[in-house]
Amino acid sequence: MGATHGLPDAKELATELNARHETSSAETIIGAAHELFRNGGGLAAVSSFGADSAVLLHLIATVDPDLPVLFLDTGQHFGETLEYRDRLAADLGLTNVISISPLPDVLAEADPEGRLHQSDPDRCCAIRKVEPLARAVEPYAAWLTGRKRHQAATRAAMPVFEAVGTRIRINPLARWTTADQAEYMRRHNLRENPLVAFGYFSIGCFPCTQPVQPGDDPRWGRWAGKAKTECGIHLSGLENALSSSASRIHQQ
């Protein structure tokens, strides 16, 4: 496990790394992040094992199959996603997939019947995703994600290296297009989440994900009919949750 502290100069470091890796390939970015953080503060990856996850995980497996891969087991996933997590990890030889669950006492109090997503999806994501992710990444100085700029308007200007409080989030595939992704999947014959065949091109929790028609925006199938477009783990909610998680841990 990595250190329990972030980086005092995360913002500065992110700016410097973005300048250095302006035209670097995803392979180079992952290699550089590994060299910089694996033994210097700690490095992990976060994966939803969704429609687009195999590419990042394949790249990670070629660099370090023992890298911690954090999966948020919200308790509301499709069974197919949980099965895919295990099968893909076995295909790629990933040895350190860590499933993180929401806190049982919080769930018992706030969502005893598992229906909070209907009445208050933001609160549901806060207790099933944001708090568990903050707890999961707390021991690491940096973590990799598979997010891409084309996936959502909220990600259009996303940098490759981002400071999240005193930690760094790394998006090595930020510049990739749908075509880049499809070509890489084909070239390496990577296993696809079985839900993709049924029109689920962006996959989250079962109650909040719908299939879309080919050609439609894949994100349309997430929280369809609601104003919500992100679960909060990539927005400022995580930074806030990390600060409160750190202060909780340091008070113990």
Ligand code: SF4
């Ligand atoms: S995606 Fe839906 S079910 Fe999953 S945590 Fe968010 S609101 Fe709850």
